Every structure is written in C-alpha cells, then in structure tokens.
Amino acid sequence: MSNQAPPSTLVRNLLLAMVLLGAAGAAAVYFRVGADRFWANWILWTLFFLTLGLGNLFLVALERLVGAHWSVPMRRVPERIASLVPLSILLLLVAILGVPALFPWTRPEAAHNPILVAKSPWLNFPFFVIRAAVCALAWILFYRFYVRGSLKQDSDKDPSFTVRARRLAPPFVVVFFFSLTIVAFDWISSLEPEWYSDMFGVYLFAGTFISGIAAMTLGVLFLIRRGRLPEVGSKHYYNLGTLGLAFTVFYAYIGFAQYMLIWYADLPEEVVWFKHRIEGPWQPIALLLPLLHFFIPFFLLIGSAGKSKPKVMRIAALSILVGHFVDLYWLIFPIFGAPQFSWPEVSMACLFLGLGFLQLRRAMGRGADMPVGDPLLAKGLEWQL
Amino acid sequence: MGSDAQAGTFAVVGLFSKPDAIIAAANTIRPQKLGRLEAYSPYPVHGLDHAIGLGKSRLGALVMGMGVAGALLALLFEWWTSAVDYKLVTGGKPLFSWQAFVPVMFEVTVLFATFTAGLAMLFVFNKLPFFGHPILHSELIKGITRDKLALSIESTSAAFDLDKARTALVEAGADSVEVVPFPVWQSPLSLAGLLRTIGAIFAACVVAGLGIYGAEKMVPIVPPMFHIHDQPKLNAFRESSFFADGKGMRPAVAGTVARGHLPPDFKTPEEAGKILANPLQLTLRVADRGRKVFNDHCAVCHGAVGDGVALLSRAYGGKPANLLASSAREQPDGYLYGVIVLGKNAMSSYAADLDDADRWSAVHYVRILQRAQNAKDEDLR
Numbered sequence: 001m002s003n004q005a006p007p008s009t010l011v012r013n014l015l016l017a018m019v020l021l022g023a024a025g026a027a028a029v030y031f032r033v034g035a036d037r038f039w040a041n042w043i044l045w046t047l048f049f050l051t052l053g054l055g056n057l058f059l060v061a062l063e064r065l066v067g068a069h070w071s072v073p074m075r076r077v078p079e080r081i082a083s084l085v086p087l088s089i090l091l092l093l094v095a096i097l098g099v100p101a102l103f104p105w106t107r108p109e110a111a112h113n114p115i116l117v118a119k120s121p122w123l124n125f126p127f128f129v130i131r132a133a134v135c136a137l138a139w140i141l142f143y144r145f146y147v148r149g150s151l152k153q154d155s156d157k158d159p160s161f162t163v164r165a166r167r168l169a170p171p172f173v174v175v176f177f178f179s180l181t182i183v184a185f186d187w188i189s190s191l192e193p194e195w196y197s198d199m200f201g202v203y204l205f206a207g208t209f210i211s212g213i214a215a216m217t218l219g220v221l222f223l224i225r226r227g228r229l230p231e232v233g234s235k236h237y238y239n240l241g242t243l244g245l246a247f248t249v250f251y252a253y254i255g256f257a258q259y260m261l262i263w264y265a266d267l268p269e270e271v272v273w274f275k276h277r278i279e280g281p282w283q284p285i286a287l288l289l290p291l292l293h294f295f296i297p298f299f300l301l302i303g304s305a306g307k308s309k310p311k312v313m314r315i316a317a318l319s320i321l322v323g324h325f326v327d328l329y330w331l332i333f334p335i336f337g338a339p340q341f342s343w344p345e346v347s348m349a350c351l352f353l354g355l356g357f358l359q360l361r362r363a364m365g366r367g368a369d370m371p372v373g374d375p376l377l378a379k380g381l382e383w384q385l
Numbered sequence: 386m387g388s389d390a391q392a393g394t395f396a397v398v399g400l401f402s403k404p405d406a407i408i409a410a411a412n413t414i415r416p417q418k419l420g421r422l423e424a425y426s427p428y429p430v431h432g433l434d435h436a437i438g439l440g441k442s443r444l445g446a447l448v449m450g451m452g453v454a455g456a457l458l459a460l461l462f463e464w465w466t467s468a469v470d471y472k473l474v475t476g477g478k479p480l481f482s483w484q485a486f487v488p489v490m491f492e493v494t495v496l497f498a499t500f501t502a503g504l505a506m507l508f509v510f511n512k513l514p515f516f517g518h519p520i521l522h523s524e525l526i527k528g529i530t531r532d533k534l535a536l537s538i539e540s541t542s543a544a545f546d547l548d549k550a551r552t553a554l555v556e557a558g559a560d561s562v563e564v565v566p567f568p569v570w571q572s573p574l575s576l577a578g579l580l581r582t583i584g585a586i587f588a589a590c591v592v593a594g595l596g597i598y599g600a601e602k603m604v605p606i607v608p609p610m611f612h613i614h615d616q617p618k619l620n621a622f623r624e625s626s627f628f629a630d631g632k633g634m635r636p637a638v639a640g641t642v643a644r645g646h647l648p649p650d651f652k653t654p655e656e657a658g659k660i661l662a663n664p665l666q667l668t669l670r671v672a673d674r675g676r677k678v679f680n681d682h683c684a685v686c687h688g689a690v691g692d693g694v695a696l697l698s699r700a701y702g703g704k705p706a707n708l709l710a711s712s713a714r715e716q717p718d719g720y721l722y723g724v725i726v727l728g729k730n731a732m733s734s735y736a737a738d739l740d741d742a743d744r745w746s747a748v749h750y751v752r753i754l755q756r757a758q759n760a761k762d763e764d765l766r
Contacts, residue, residue, distance in 0.1 A: 256487060263484050266476065303445060384431045 012361065018354035025347020033344050037336070039098030041345060044332050045352035046091040047187060048325055051204070053084030054139065055212020058176050060146050064162075065169035070239050072380030073232045073370050077219040078212070079150055083363035084356065085143045089136045096129055102335075105193045115194050115269075123190055131186060135179040142172050151366060153373035162375055180205050188331050195273040199258040206251040210293070211324035213244045214317035221310050221317075228369045234308035235385050241307030244297060244316065252294040277330060281338040285330050292323030395519040395567045396423070396537040397550040399559030400528055404430045407534045410557035411436035414538070419553055420545040425520060425535040437536070444510060448502045455497030459490040523565045537565070645740065649726050657723025658716060665745040675750030678743045682735060691754040703731060708751050709758045721748045 030038040056078035063071045100106045105123040110116040116123065145168060153161045181201030189200050197203075217240045223229045224237075262270045278286040297316040306312040333340060371377060401407040407424065415422060415438050422437040424430075460483075467473065468480040478485070507513045520526060520537070529535050536559070538550040547564065554562045619625055623633040642648070651657040665671050680689065686705040688695040693707035706713060706729075713721075725744045728734040739747070756764065 260484050260487065264476070302449070305441075 012358070015354045015358050015361070018350050019358065022347050022349070022351025022354055025343065026351050029344040029347065035098065035101040037340070037344055038348075039095065039102045040332055040335070041348035042091070042095055042098060043102070043187060044328055045348065045356075046088050046095055047183070047328055047332075049084040049352070049356055050088035050092065050183070051208040051324070051328075052211055052215050053082050053088055053143075054176065054180065055208040055210075056081040056216055057085060057139075057143060057146065058173070058209065059212055059216060060150075061142075061165075061169045061172045061176070064166045065173060067166070069376055069380045070236055070383045072374055072376045073229065074216070074220045074236055074240075075150070075371050075374070076367065076369055077223065078216045079147045079371075080360065080363040080366070081212075081215050081219055082143060082147055083359055085139050087355065087359045089140060092132060092136060096132060099125065099128065103190055103193070105190060110193075113194075119193060123193055128186060131182055135182055138175050138179060142168075142175065146172075150371055150374070153371065154367050155373065157373040157375075159375045177201075177205065180208060188328075191332060191335050192273060194269055197258055197262065197270070197273075199254060199261075203254050203258055206247065206254045207293075207324050207327055210244065210247040210251050210320055213240055213247060214320035214324070216240060217244065217313055217317040218321070221314055223369060224310070231381050232370075234310075235383065236380075237310075237313060238304075238307045238385060241301050241313055241316070244320065245301040245307070248294050248297045248301070248320065252290065252298075255290075255293075276334045282330065282334060285326060285339060289323060289327055289330060292319050292326060391540070391545070391547045393566050394540050394547055395565045396420075396539040397547065397554060397562060397564050398425075398520070398523065398525055398535050398537040399554035399557065399562045400525055401534045401536065401558070402532070402560055404433070404534065406558055407536055408432055408436045410536055410554070410559065413557050414536070414553050417549075417553055418544055419538050419550050420542045421539040423537045423539055425529045425537070427530060427532060427534075430534065442510070444502065444506060447505055448498050451501035452494045452498035455493040455495075456490045458497075459493035460486060463489060517568065519565055519568055522568045523563055525561075525563050525565075533560075649723075649736075651723055651727075654720045654723030654727060654729060657726070658718075658720030661719030661722055663718040663722075663745050663748055665742065665749060667749050671746050671749055672753060674743070675746035675748070675753070678739060678747040679750045679754075682738060683747065686732070690758060691751060692758070705732070709755055713751075714755050714759070718745075718748050718752075721751060 026038065026041075029041070059071075059078045060075060060082065062068075063075060104110060105116050105119070106125055110120070121127075146165065149161050149165065152158075181204075184201045184204035188204065189195065189197070217237060220229065220232070220237050220240065224232060259274060262274055265271075276282065296319040300306050300312050300316040300319075306316070374380075399410065401410060404426075407426075407430070411422060411424065411433065415436070424433050424437050426433065463486040464481055467482075472480050474480065475482075520529075520535075525533070525535055536554065536557075538545070538554070540547075551562055551564070619627070619633040621634040624631060625633040628635070649657070651660060679687075679691075683691075684695060685697050686695055686703070687693055687708055688698075688705075691708035693705045693709075695705070697703065698705055722744055724732070725739065725747065726734060726736045735744070
C-alpha cells in the first residue's frame with residue numbers, strides 16, 4: 001500500500017460521468033427503442049463481467065487446487081478482478097426483470113410449441129429464478145471466502161487459511177463448473193430454446209477461463225508497469241502466457257468441435273442456430289471470432305520470446321478479451337436478426353464500462369498489492385522457470 | 386605442458402556443486418574466448434544456456450514451419466482426393482468441405498511438428514548418432530550423473546590453450562579440474578560386428594517363425610470372428626419360421642416397378658418407331674456419350690463404324706445388321722430405340738445394361754455414323 005500513488009479523483013470523476021451519461025442513454029433505450037434491446041445489452045454486459053469475475057475466481061482456486069507457487073505473488077490481481085462477481089450478481093438479479101421481455105419460453109405462445117412444452121419442467125420462470133439465486137449464493141460465498149480470507153491473511157499472517165483454501169478448492173471447482181453450465185444453458189442457450197448443444201457449457205467455460213487469464217495478464221502487466229509488483233518479472237507472467245496459449249487452443253478446439261458436429265449431422269433444429277450466425281450479415285463477425293480468440297493470440301504466444309514480452313502479452317490478452325466480448329455478442333444478439341450496433345449499444349457500453357472500472361478501481365485499493373501474509377509468497381518470488 | 390598433450394586433449398573440465406556457481410563461472414570465462422564452452426548437468430539449470438553462450442534455438446522455427454507445411458499438405462491432399470480426383474458427394478455436403486478436413490489437417494500438423502521436433506533435435510541439433518562421448522571416459526562423470534555440474538572448455542577452437550583453460554577454471558572457483566583426453570576409438574562398424582548383427586537378426590526370424598508355426602499346429606485355434614456370421618437376424622437366404630412362406634427373403638409386392646425401370650409401352654420395334662421420338666437434343670456431350678455407349682456395347686458386333694463387320698461377326702460367322710444400309714437409315718429413331726430395348730433376331734435386349742439416356746445417345750450416334758458414311762456434297766462445305 002505504501003508504494004501506491006494516491007488514487008486520482010479525475011479518473012474517478014470521468015468514470016462517474018461515463019456512468020451517468022450511460023445511464024441516461026440506457027433509460028432512453030428502454031423507453032424509446034424497446035425493452036428487449038435494453039435487456040439484451042444488459043445481459044451481454046452482465047455475462048461479460050460475470051465470466052471475467054468467475055474466471056479469475058477460478059484462477060485463484062486453481063492455484064490452491066494444484067498447489068502452484070509461481071502465481072502467488074500475482075494472486076491479488078485475480079482476487080481483485082473477482083470483485084466483478086458481486087457486481088455482476090447484482091446485475092444478474094436485476095436482469096431477472098428482463099427475462100419475460102427476452103426469453104421466448106416465458107411467453108404464452110410457448111404453451112403451443114411441443115418442444116417448449118417438453119422442456120418446461122426445466123425452462124419455467126420460478127425454477128429459473130431459483131437456479132439463478134442458488135448459483136449467485138454459491139458464488140458470493142466462495143468469493144467472500146477466498147477474497148476476504150486472503151485480505152485478512154495480510155494482517156494476521158495466519159497460515160491455516162492457506163490450508164483451508166486448499167481444502168475448499170475441489171468443491172469450488174465442482175460448483176464452478178455446474179453453475180457456469182447452468183448460466184450457459186439458462187441465460188444464453190435458452191434465448192433460442194429450440195436449439196440445444198451438449199457442448200455449450202464447456203464452450204462458455206473455455207471462453208470464461210481464457211478471458212479470465214487475459215484479464216489477469218492485463219492487470220499484472222499494469223501493476224508491474226506502475227512498479228507496484230516489485231520482484232515479479234517475466235518468469236512469473238511467462239506462465240500466464242503458457243496457460244493462455246494452451247487455452248486458446250482449447251477454446252478453438254471446443255468451438256470448432258461444436259460447430260463441426262452440428263454441421264456434419266445437419267439436423268434442421270440444430271443447424272439453423274449456426275446458419276443465422278455464420279451466414280448473411282453475421283458472417284464477418286463469425287470470421288472475426290476465430291481471428292481474435294485463436295489465431296492472433298496463438299501466433300503471438302507460441303514462441304518463448306512472446307510470452308516474456310509485456311507488449312506482445314498485452315496485445316494477445318486484449319485480443320482475447322475483445323474476442324470474448326464479441327463472442328457473447330455473437331451468441332446473444334442474433335435474436336434480433338441482423339447485427340445491431342448503434343447508439344443504444346454505445347450508451348449501454350458507457351454505463352457498464354464505467355461501473356466495471358469503478359468497481360475494479362475500488363478493489364485495486366483494497367489490501368496490499370501482493371498477498372503479504374501468504375506463507376508461500378517467498379517461494380513464489382524466488383520461483384524459477 | 387607440451388603441444389602433444391594439448392593435441393590429445395578433448396576438453397578441460399571443471400566441476401561445480403551449485404547452479405549459481407557454474408553460471409557465474411561461465412559468465413567470467415565466456416568473455417576470455419578460451420574455446421567452445423559446454424556444460425553438463427544432472428538437471429536443467431535455468432539461465433545456463435545463456436551463460437555458456439548458446440544462441441536462440443532454431444528448433445522452434447523449424448517445428449512451426451513443418452507444422453504449417455503439414456497443415457497445408459493435408460489440405461492439398463484432401464482437396465485433391467475429394468474435390469478433384471474422386472468426386473464423391475457425401476451427406477449432401479459440397480465436395481470441398483473444409484469443416485470435414487480440419488481434423489485431418491490438425492492431426493497431420495501435429496504429426497509433422499512432433500516428428501520434426503524429435504528427429505531434428507536428435508539428429509540435427511544434437512548430432513546423433515554419436516558413439517561414446519569423451520566425457521563418459523572421464524573421472525568426473527560419476528559426479529555429473531549424481532549432483533555435480535561440470536563446465537568444459539573444448540579444444541576445438543584454435544585459441545584453445547590447455548594451461549590457460551585450467552587456470553581460468555580454477556580461478557572461476559571450480560571444485561576440481563580434470564583434463565579429458567580423446568579416448569582411443571574402436572571403429573563401431575567392423576565386418577565381424579556386421580556379420581554378427583545379420584546373423585542375430587536371421588536367428589531371431591527363424592526362432593520366431595518356427596515358434597509361430599509350432600503354436601499354430603499344436604494349439605487349436607478358434608476360427609476368427611466365430612460369432613459374426615451366426616447372428617440371430619434374418620438373412621435373405623435363411624429359413625424363417627416367422628413368415629408364412631418359410632423364407633427369410635421378402636420378395637417385392639407383385640407389380641412393383643423399380644424407379645427408372647418402367648416397362649416399355651410397345652411390343653415391337655416397329656411400334657416403338659411409330660410412337661417414340663428422340664427426347665435428347667443432339668449436343669457434343671450427348672454425341673460423346675453415344676460414342677462411348679456404342680463403342681462399349683454395340684461395336685463388338687456392328688463394327689466401329691456400324692457397317693456390321695466386326696471381330697465377333699468374323700469369328701463366328703454371324704451377320705449383324707449393317708446400320709449404314711438404307712434399311713436402317715430409313716427407320717425412325719424410335720425403331721432403333723425399340724431394337725435396343727427388345728432385341729432383334731440373335732441380338733438380345735440391352736435394356737438391363739443401358740439406361741434411357743444411354744439408349745437415346747446411342748441412337749444419335751448411329752445417326753452420326755450413317756451421315757458420316759453417306760456424306761452429301763453440302764456436308765463437306
């Protein structure tokens with residue numbers, strides 16, 4: 001904390017102005033353009049924040065699970081980015097108001113659609129809300145345990161927390177995978193409820209994990225440039241590059257496997273979902289996805305030189321993050337037909353980017369920049385490749 | 386130390402017990418340019434490659450190049466086999482379906498990349514095969530294979546000086562220094578060794594062959610796939626107690642007509658000539674097809690130009706019709722079609738061999754032959 005520059009009020013005021021401006025724009029979207037457009041944007045940003053936050057919480061738990069040392073000095077960064085979890089839970093609970101405007105299975109016509117009738121034991125409003133609430137509760141409990149516990153360890157230096165954190169990591173991973181699959185099926189896939197893909201939960205996980213790594217990389221590089229992470233160098237974030245490389249390949253593999261199987265089988269009710277998304281006006285975006293999400297980061301990170309250069313790492317991470325956002329946009333927005341991108345999207349982006357950065361800035365000021373109470377910190381700092 | 390001793394020296398080797406010590410020593414000795422530096426270690430030491438002056442490995446670029454080559458080669462091969470050489474529509478997909486090609490491209494990429502990595506690493510960059518490294522004959526090797534690290538100054542460069550190298554290693558803090566000479570080589574390839582190897586391979590083949598032969602003879606072997614032809618399902622030629630007629634085969638319902646095999650609605654070629662006209666327009670493709678059909682099916686008897694003189698008629702004395710005669714020329718197209726379908730005299734029906742378009746193409750071709758052999762003046766203009 002001692003080496004932190006005092007938080008600049010100018011940036012905070014700019015962000016506040018962004019939020020206010022965005023909120024005004026959002027209100028105009030709701031009343032002038034339509035509730036469905038408003039809620040689609042809302043869900044897009046909520047899921048973007050949720051996946052970033054959960055991805056980073058997963059990275060924190062993963063370190064505990066496998067007993068990694070290299071990431072300990074950088075762990076405060078994913079813990080801080082995980083502060084997007086409570087924010088997005090709040091946004092998700094508000095988004096329940098928008099469910100009837102957006103999800104076809106809530107409409108009265110659904111009673112005449114045999115597919116939706118058959119799916120109604122799962123896709124009904126009360127159960128949907130219960131699932132969202134249970135997931136949110138699990139996330140907030142794990143978030144408080146991992147992030148608050150780690151902050152508390154800064155001052156009391158209690159090594160027993162490290163043991164408890166390791167013991168709770170396996171249940172968290174199970175809860176994480178179940179809840180993320182529920183998010184994928186409930187909040188994205190059921191926008192077009194006739195469609196179904198077994199792989200979809202894994203697909204969202206791949207995007208979540210890779211964008212979590214990308215956000216963590218950007219955060220680490222930002223703090224290193226500010227001189228707030230002394231003794232943390234390329235040998236530490238090199239591993240982020242390695243993980244990033246492995247999981248861009250994983251994302252591409254899962255994404256392509258899902259597409260190829262559906263393309264091969266050519267079943268009308270499955271293939272129509274992809275037909276909307278890769279032909280016609282959505283085609284450029286569908287082509288952009290593998291580029292941002294796979295080809296750019298893959299070729300930047302495959303050499304050992306790229307993984308130790310902050311500039312290369314930053315470009316790769318940005319490409320992945322933008323790719324993840326475009327991915328969510330590409331999953332959600334085809335419900336409106338052709339791609340919609342105009343002032344409603346821009347003003348909603350203003351609102352949410354402002355909110356997100358305000359939350360991250362608040363989290364950045366909390367606790368020391370390194371987990372100083374962690375008994376593994378020294379081992380992590382002297383860690384060699 | 387004389388120059389003789391120096392000439393027989395492979396390297397001067399210093400032994401260290403800490404990774405930091407060997408890196409520091411390498412960093413002080415490297416700028417003195419005493420000879421090529423090499424390091425031996427029982428475990429990987431990060432930074433040592435840089436300290437002894439190893440450049441960036443070219444293996445990565447090679448692997449990347451070969452991986453990309455593998456992907457492109459697979460794509461080329463898949464495109465050529467399925468879209469050029471053997472066009473087979475599968476599942477209603479386009480001939481060039483890149484989606485289906487990607488898994489094979491991926492596999493070939495991995496195959497090329499891993500083989501390049503393994504083989505280039507062993508045979509290009511590590512210069513294998515290399516029988517018996519001189520360091521293996523030294524005293525230090527016992528330490529190197531346990532917990533010690535060794536830094537060696539090799540004698541390959543002209544600047545190598547035995548005494549200077551030894552002093553430099555001692556000054557850099559080596560626990561002990563040893564001069565490793567070139568061992569006395571025994572040629573790995575001798576005639577006796579070669580013969581022994583061939584003999585051993587031959588003996589192994591004989592033993593294995595006899596062993597398998599004996600096992601086959603003595604141990605009763607279950608017929609392979611014993612159960613696969615004995616399935617309880619109903620075969621076309623199997624008895625069945627399920628159906629009333631006791632046969633496994635279900636014949637088609639009486640009066641069934643296969644698609645494209647409607648029976649002709651004429652009884653004689655003459656009748657066909659009255660009611661049928663050639664539905665095909667004469668184009669170059671139709672003419673080509675007609676020529677192929679005619680040459681494949683008709684020319685053996687009717688002759689390549691249709692004059693009724695051909696291999697078969699010469700051999701057996703038969704008299705196939707001369708298609709160029711006026712009797713054939715004056716018949717309508719439908720008549721020729723009718724003959725193909727019903728047969729005439731010794732000629733049997735070709736309905737089973739030729740589909741509708743084949744028959745009409747052949748009729749067109751017969752007309753072409755007739756005109757070619759009876760060309761009028763205006764045809765030549």
